[in-house]
Amino acid sequence: MLNPQTTDIQFNGSVGAVAISLGLPALLTVFGIVLNSQSPFKSGIPFPFDWSFDRIANAAFDKNTWIAYTTYFFGFVVLDQLVPGKYIKGVVLRDKTQLTYKINGLNFILVIVTVLLARLYALGSLPELEFIYEHQLELTLTCCLFSFALAVFVYIYSFFPLKTPNGLGTNDRILAEPGNSGRVVYDWFIGRELNPRIGSWDIKLFCELKPGLVLWLLINVSCLYSQYLQHGTISDSMLLINFLQGFYIFDGILNEEGLLTMMDVVTDGFGNMLAFGDLALVPWAYSLQARYLSLNYIDLGWPYCAATVAIAALGYYVFHSANQQKSDFKQGKLAHLKSMKTVTGSNLLVDGWWKLSQHINYLGDWLIGLSWCLATGFNTPLTYFYAVYFASLLVHRQVRDDEKCASKYKQSWDEYKARVPYKIIPYLY
Incomplete structure (x- = not known):
């Protein structure tokens, strides 16, 4: 059978899926309230922050932030198609086929860095970094909601008929073994389809690497940039975290090909678990150190x-x-x-x-x-x-x-x- 029914249910099924899908965004929201330019976090002052529903709702549906993020995400989609790279085969799938992947991480990140440096030279400043730093809570909530919407899209998309070159028929999308339980919420969370694609564009590989990792890098640099604007100098701790995490990010992008043999790509479907992790959790949880240091100058x-x-x-x-x-x-x-x-x-x-x-x-x-x-x-x-x-x-x-x-x-x-x-x-x- 090409798509066996899922029998091994993880995370306590739909209950666990709902708990994680609500709990982690709530945690990121706390981080966004505690660590942002409007509410400086200082140890010893635990929670002098605005937790009101109105503030969170306004931040979640801020028009300018949604325009900025969707422009960023879909701009990256277009750039991913335009930037050249090499084409390699992935692992052999259950139907004995192999997907072809475009590997262009190095060229992609070079384009991003070149554009930022050109804008800095031309303008003498980087308004994009200032926007990121001043809209941390808004961007956090936008990333959470966008990842939810993307998970809904790929879940519904997995039911659409698919013509495949191997002649197996019109309904032979390869589903992820963990995500074919028939439980809507659980399959949406785990990921129903193994490799959702639009044409040759692989949604999972793109989200695994580019938008989340690059945003993480931009958040860190925005914190460094803000600290310099505030103090005229940069602390050694801020330089250290940007160096350590920048090296990690570039190393991950340069080793894009290695993703093709990882569990996330080989066995896991693409649902809310991966979409949220890639697009929201990575940039907004992994940048905690730089965001904290932007509010606390530490040598x-x-x-x-x-x-x-x-x-x-x-x-x-x-x-x-x-x-x-x-x-x-x-x-x-x-x-x-x-x-x-x-x-x-x-x-x-x-x-x-x-x-x-x-x-x-x-x-x-x-x-x-x-x-x-x-x-x-x-x-x-x-x-x-x-x-x-x-x-x-x-x-x-x-x-x-x-x-x-x-x-x-x-x-x-x-x-x-x-x-x-x-x-x-x-x-x-």
Whole structure:
């Protein structure tokens, strides 16, 4: 069967989907109220803010913000089509076909940076950055509502007939195995269709990388720009967070091709979970550190900054070298490393980085995120949200992967776990 019925319901089904879909936007709204230019957050002054319904409603439906964001999003869609790139095949799908993806992240980001620098040179200022900084709450709520609307669109779109080149018929969209339960709210949340596309434009890959990541970068730079306008100087903490997160963003965009083998693209459908995560959560939760520092001028000193960079560098080393080792092994380049044969005939790596834990790359990724939190010092727990959130996300991914592998490898998976007992952190978890 091309599209089997979903039997493994996650997040407690529709109840959990609704709770997450309402709870996370509410959390981002709190961040937007607490950290914005109109309501400076200072540790020791917990909640001197305007929480009124009228303020939130006005911010959510601000006409100028909606015009600005939709222009930004659909402008990026057009730019994505125009900017040249290379074309590569994705993984083999259930109907034995492979989708073709346009990989143009490097050229795309170069165009964005060039345009911003040209406008700075021509105008002597960047009104776009000032707009972002002055409309943080409005943009937060706009991103939340836009992601909801996009999830509704792709859910409805998944029911439209599709002519495919393999001749399977007119209703053979490939649905995501986790998102074909028949429960409307749950499938809308998880994502019903695996790879929703309009023509050759892949909605999921586009949202995974470009609009959310670039907005995150612009938010950070807007905070740096605002601090300079306010103080005439830039704190070392602000420079540090822009460097650490800017490097991460550019690294992600430059490694766009790697997304094609990730769980988000290979197995997950595109619904509200990914749309909200890509378009709202990433830019407005991951930028907490820069937004806090724009309101609190903090100099950390070079020894502290150097130690924070060292933690980030360690994280990058673990993350990239472990991923590269696994990739090389799959390509048959590391025959000297120990592996074990599974009942499916494939081999699982149990040597090198991958004898330390089943997801040693997750540890590296978490260390990178921890370095961002450390860049704000220890004045408030607010800026450590990412470290806690990302740890819970990685544990959830590990649990999902464990269930998937247990189903796929049967008794071989028990043997593998006996040889590599630690899940993420060696000798601890």
